[in-house]
Amino acid sequence: MAIRNKNAIKMTPNDVIFNILNYLFFGLFTLICIYPFYYLIINTISANDLSKNGDIMFYPRGIHFKNYIDILKLNGLANSALVSVARTVVGTSATVLASGFLGFMFTQNKMWGRKFWYRFMIITMYFNAGIIPVYMTMKNLHLTNTFWVYIIPAIVQPFNIILVKTFLESIPASLQEAAEIDGAGVLTIFFKIILPLSTPILATIAIFAAVGQWNSFQDTLLYVTDQKLYPLQYVLYTYINQANSLASLIKNSSGLSGEAIAANLATTQTPVSIRMTVSVIVVFPILLVYPFFQRYFVKGIMIGAVKG
Template identity: 40%
Template sequence: MVQKKKAGDYVFYIVTIAIVGAFLLTIAYPFLNSLAISLNDAKDTALGGLSIIPRKFTLSNYTRVFKNSKIYQAYFITISRTIVGTAMGFLFTAMLSYGLSNKNLMGRKFYTMICLIPMYFSGGIIPTYFLMQSLHLTNSFWVYILPNLVGLWNMILMRTYFSQIPDAMEESARIDGANYFTIFFKIILPVSGTIIATIVLYIAVFQWNAWFDASIYINNKDELKPLQSILMQIVNEAKYAETMAQQGMSADQIAAAGAGKDTNVRSITMATMIITILPIIVTYPFLQKYFIQGVMVGSVKG
């Protein structure tokens, strides 16, 4: 029997939709405004008042960004560190998580506590820098990969998920003669698609957006700097060129700064931002279902 909806139910639906709509608007508007600025003429942007539609459409802001020859190598470094870092980071994090989820592991609580300590205390930037230097990781591509092989928060999520898998599956495999590596790769991982997609997304986003490690450990090799670092340089060049223009410098002097005469720092900044986040925006919808399910893991069982 279908229950009739009362007037109060419709009021509740309307209020809920209005609140959610307002919330979505506050999220979407800044992005649409940034996109409009990135696609708008620099001189027109300087007049202000731009909302979500470009008044004078142009791709010159993106052209100016991609004229920087360093950006292509930076894209290669960022894509490489994202692929390699995600693959290796997931593998090592998953293996540690599987080990700590095994109830028969001797010293399980001790190992877990050892893993939790770095989540609250760290050695600091300077000792970490000297550690990387002593390991010959500075000015090396591997400084992006090796220090991030295990994410402790990701490990906790995966351990929680693995502990919910029925023990009977592992026990039956052990009876058939399977070792732990066989169980891990052929039984545990195939039934863990939800948490795998979630952790892969976490690690990939971290690697794609990372810039701080490059600013510390990559000192004299611009060819190893990721996209975020190069885009920051482009934004700084645009700021410098705009300052020169405001001070009445000649067009040749401004062009020598690397950004051109008609530079608007807001346009360049927004264009670089869109370039940075676009791959993540394109990827996220394909993993959204798994991402939401994976986030719920920690709320079901700690």
């Protein structure tokens, strides 16, 4: 690509117009992609009586950070944050270790029935029993309303295992043979040689698994009714829907607002301020890690593309 740009031919008027439009288009689409996040953030740090009416549109006004302090006092929110963090950490670790291990094991020609078991795993990517039978399975395994329903079904992910296996096949087998001659067992080889070697691919898997766990919503919806196990995503969803009814309640009783409340309207919590602040808390970890890990995301999909 770089070579091509350096050797660029002379620009014709058509080229200039094309370039301007091209830059403008991508600028506009980028704006559309990031403005909603910006809009959310400026609303959470603006005066709450202004944000409630939608008066904060382009820049923050009456800046304060009380929303973030108040929100932590909300019933159960700290607990939900803990659930989200726990499932992300535990789930990601489990997925990464299992993907690395299985990817390595399926490169071992000596394994009894290797081809059969590999297919046994791969084929599960292409069928699905459907949500009710899976729900019944979780129930029969006594996983519903437990923390483990977030972790155990997500451990084995065939696609990740393909990625690791493909990656390891590009590593010379002589490495393993040399270690075997030195008397290393298969587990030693995995932990001492394979795991450090596959850091790039495992990092990619880790970041996808972590985002998946953090964003997961459907498993809670289907398998969990215990409020103590609600992750942030689910709580946010309930807040949005409650905010709906809260808003109409407030509208119906608008004549009742007392002077005491009017005094600090700017920092009194409203359905809008709660909803938006929780949203920012939910998206914040993604925004935080995203710039650093973006290259892993790209790498991940490229490795996937090679496999097709």
